[in-house]
Amino acid sequence: MTINEIAKLAEVSRATVSRYLNQGYVSNEKRERIRKVIEETGYQPSSQAQMLRTRKTRLIGVIIPKIDSHTISRMVGGISTILSKSGYQLLLANTENNEQEELKYLKLFRENHVDGVILSGTIFTKKHIQVLKDYQVPVVILGQYLSGYSCVYQDDYRAARELAARMLEKTRRLCFAGVTVQDEAVGRGRLQGFLDACHAAGRGWEESQIAQASFQVESGMTAARELLKAHPDLDGILCATDDIAVGVILYLKQQGKRIPEDVRVAGFGDTQVAQIVEPNLTTVHFYYKTSGEEAANMLLDLLEGEASVYRELKMGYRIVERGSSL
Amino acid sequence: MTINEIAKLAEVSRATVSRYLNQGYVSNEKRERIRKVIEETGYQPSSQAQMLRTRKTRLIGVIIPKIDSHTISRMVGGISTILSKSGYQLLLANTENNEQEELKYLKLFRENHVDGVILSGTIFTKKHIQVLKDYQVPVVILGQYLSGYSCVYQDDYRAARELAARMLEKTRRLCFAGVTVQDEAVGRGRLQGFLDACHAAGRGWEESQIAQASFQVESGMTAARELLKAHPDLDGILCATDDIAVGVILYLKQQGKRIPEDVRVAGFGDTQVAQIVEPNLTTVHFYYKTSGEEAANMLLDLLEGEASVYRELKMGYRIVERGSSL
DNA sequence: TATGAATATGAGAACGATATCATAATATGA
DNA sequence: TCATATTATGATATCGTTCTCATATTCATA
Numbered sequence: 001m002t003i004n005e006i007a008k009l010a011e012v013s014r015a016t017v018s019r020y021l022n023q024g025y026v027s028n029e030k031r032e033r034i035r036k037v038i039e040e041t042g043y044q045p046s047s048q049a050q051m052l053r054t055r056k057t058r059l060i061g062v063i064i065p066k067i068d069s070h071t072i073s074r075m076v077g078g079i080s081t082i083l084s085k086s087g088y089q090l091l092l093a094n095t096e097n098n099e100q101e102e103l104k105y106l107k108l109f110r111e112n113h114v115d116g117v118i119l120s121g122t123i124f125t126k127k128h129i130q131v132l133k134d135y136q137v138p139v140v141i142l143g144q145y146l147s148g149y150s151c152v153y154q155d156d157y158r159a160a161r162e163l164a165a166r167m168l169e170k171t172r173r174l175c176f177a178g179v180t181v182q183d184e185a186v187g188r189g190r191l192q193g194f195l196d197a198c199h200a201a202g203r204g205w206e207e208s209q210i211a212q213a214s215f216q217v218e219s220g221m222t223a224a225r226e227l228l229k230a231h232p233d234l235d236g237i238l239c240a241t242d243d244i245a246v247g248v249i250l251y252l253k254q255q256g257k258r259i260p261e262d263v264r265v266a267g268f269g270d271t272q273v274a275q276i277v278e279p280n281l282t283t284v285h286f287y288y289k290t291s292g293e294e295a296a297n298m299l300l301d302l303l304e305g306e307a308s309v310y311r312e313l314k315m316g317y318r319i320v321e322r323g324s325s326l
Numbered sequence: 327m328t329i330n331e332i333a334k335l336a337e338v339s340r341a342t343v344s345r346y347l348n349q350g351y352v353s354n355e356k357r358e359r360i361r362k363v364i365e366e367t368g369y370q371p372s373s374q375a376q377m378l379r380t381r382k383t384r385l386i387g388v389i390i391p392k393i394d395s396h397t398i399s400r401m402v403g404g405i406s407t408i409l410s411k412s413g414y415q416l417l418l419a420n421t422e423n424n425e426q427e428e429l430k431y432l433k434l435f436r437e438n439h440v441d442g443v444i445l446s447g448t449i450f451t452k453k454h455i456q457v458l459k460d461y462q463v464p465v466v467i468l469g470q471y472l473s474g475y476s477c478v479y480q481d482d483y484r485a486a487r488e489l490a491a492r493m494l495e496k497t498r499r500l501c502f503a504g505v506t507v508q509d510e511a512v513g514r515g516r517l518q519g520f521l522d523a524c525h526a527a528g529r530g531w532e533e534s535q536i537a538q539a540s541f542q543v544e545s546g547m548t549a550a551r552e553l554l555k556a557h558p559d560l561d562g563i564l565c566a567t568d569d570i571a572v573g574v575i576l577y578l579k580q581q582g583k584r585i586p587e588d589v590r591v592a593g594f595g596d597t598q599v600a601q602i603v604e605p606n607l608t609t610v611h612f613y614y615k616t617s618g619e620e621a622a623n624m625l626l627d628l629l630e631g632e633a634s635v636y637r638e639l640k641m642g643y644r645i646v647e648r649g650s651s652l
Numbered sequence: 653t654a655t656g657a658a659t660a661t662g663a664g665a666a667c668g669a670t671a672t673c674a675t676a677a678t679a680t681g682a
Numbered sequence: 683t684c685a686t687a688t689t690a691t692g693a694t695a696t697c698g699t700t701c702t703c704a705t706a707t708t709c710a711t712a
Binding site for chain 2: 048
């Protein structure tokens with residue numbers, strides 16, 4: 001079924017059918033004839049033809065570093081809700097934490113047809129900036145702050161600083177298990193918050209109080225081992241993610257430490273495991289799903305001309321104190 | 327940049343450029359000219375025009391019930407790996423466990439002319455079968471068995487039967503916390519495995535030994551409460567998912583029960599929490615990521631004509647015994 | 653040296669919609 | 683009543699590819 005056949009059956013011109021479909025002028029008489037024919041035939045306009053002609057695809061490219069992560073899948077959930085409500089579809093690209101893949105998909109999406117892109121990256125290189133600079137369609141960055149670009153991100157710095165301050169009150173020697181500072185948000189932001197809180201509390205710190213982990217539980221165990229080796233007297237570890245914190249807790253318990261009596265631990269993200277690990281984990285709740293929704297809305301504004309200029313949205317947070325730091 | 331401009335610059339016909347792009351006959355001389363022009367201009371064929379002309383979109387629709395679930399995101403990860411390797415893109419639809427949404431997306435995808443669909447559903451109604459019956463593009467069902475259709479699914483029944491048999495050896499009164507039997511795989515399959523294991527072991531069972539939960543941890547707690555009320559002497563609970571099992575464990579511990587000494591517990595799925603909850607959870611490891619990969623490969627076979635007929639693939643499993651049932 | 657494959661090329665149609673333009677009919681206002 | 687919006691319609695061009703077909707050239711084979 002094509003628009004031509006509909007036109008023939010309804011005894012009108014192809015143009016009139018198109019107008020019917022796109023709310024143009026159509027007399028009641030012909031409108032009814034067309035409606036009937038479309039209903040009988042179950043006609044659906046070819047979206048490919050529409051895409052070619054209108055240069056709009058109603059597809060949004062979503063680039064994420066890892067699909068099987070609670071924080072990210074929550075964001076994707078939020079994005080998906082908003083987009084589908086507005087009749088857009090979601091083209092998903094999973095980069096498996098490979099920045100090269102991010103660039104590849106940015107290019108692929110541009111060439112291919114998306115109306116806009118939501119990029120949830122971790123590490124931004126100069127290459128990224130360059131590709132983003134003259135990108136033909138609107139892009140919203142999710143989870144990272146990037147000056148001059150539309151972005152939705154968490155207040156990692158303040159959250160870390162506040163949580164660290166609370167931890168400092170209860171500890172004599174607080175250590176930090178973070179991730180690479182190439183990751184501006186989770187790496188740099190949370191570390192800086194920790195450092196500034198130490199400074200504000202008049203507490204010095206040494207390089208050896210900071211361990212670098214990755215995003216897995218296992219790396220948290222390794223980090224805890226390193227920290228404990230360098231500082232056998234440590235009585236607190238602030239971890240850049242809940243998964244790291246879980247690894248830290250597992251290792252500390254293995255070593256016979258009691259939590260929180262001997263060592264207080266906290267994480268970030270308020271993922272599912274925070275309420276399951278024992279003791280329950282003190283952590284920072286970020287509004288990931290809402291962030292995804294906001295990013296999608298921001299992109300829609302950009303697409304539908306409500307706003308032609310970028311906006312930067314910093315999301316709030318909530319510290320959740322549980323057994324691991326009491 | 328269009329193919330016409332490339333043709334003009336390379337001083338050949340549009341058809342020759344098209345042949346160059348689609349490995350048709352082109353002389354070395356012209357081939358080189360075209361190559362050079364394309365390189366200089368950075369020309370990329372319009373995928374919309376290609377879609378319209380070839381009636382292929384290189385898009386695969388993926389319908390899932392919930393994005394922020396460990397099992398599902400692992401499957402999506404597997405799908406994504408395979409598809410992107412073959413130059414297909416993934417159109418994601420998240421139904422939030424709403425079967426109506428599934429139908430909606432099946433229709434939407436068909437209209438949008440995806441090349442194929444991977445459907446990871448939980449509940450199949452007659453409506454589903456009817457829509458699938460005369461679906462114009464290949465569909466692979468993931469996670470459920472559907473006779474006569476390409477599908478990749480877990481051996482829920484055997485896994486449940488085997489795990490239940492092991493649990494029965496160590497318990498006098500084993501209960502079951504499952505999900506709705508409308509879900510053939512997780513609901514019906516795992517329950518039936520449990521029942522048949524009871525029968526094989528010469529153990530009767532009463533209706534009240536079976537509680538119905540949903541997919542959340544909280545529902546596991548409720549289920550445990552019901553079961554414990556009906557059977558204060560229970561010494562084992564087999565749970566249809568890890569999350570339910572975690573809820574069960576949390577509730578039992580709250581009630582002062584020791585695990586596994588007083589009550590043995592096991593789950594299904596081997597999700598992250600299984601290794602974090604205390605005691606660690608005995609569970610069934612399913613190869614979710616591999617299932618996703620297999621489903622994607624199956625679809626590609628269907629698409630690329632390697633196989634024109636459906637295949638049914640039942641995946642193996644591995645029982646992982648941990649502290650909760652020892 | 654005919655004969656037929658295999659190789660090579662371009663003109664023009666087709667895919668299925670929307671956009672532009674010309675034009676007619678009707679409604680509105682001074 | 684006349685000028686001017688507003689409503690209504692269809693013919694035709696266009697989006698950027700690939701497909702079909704006609705035709706020409708080269709090469710191996712009988």
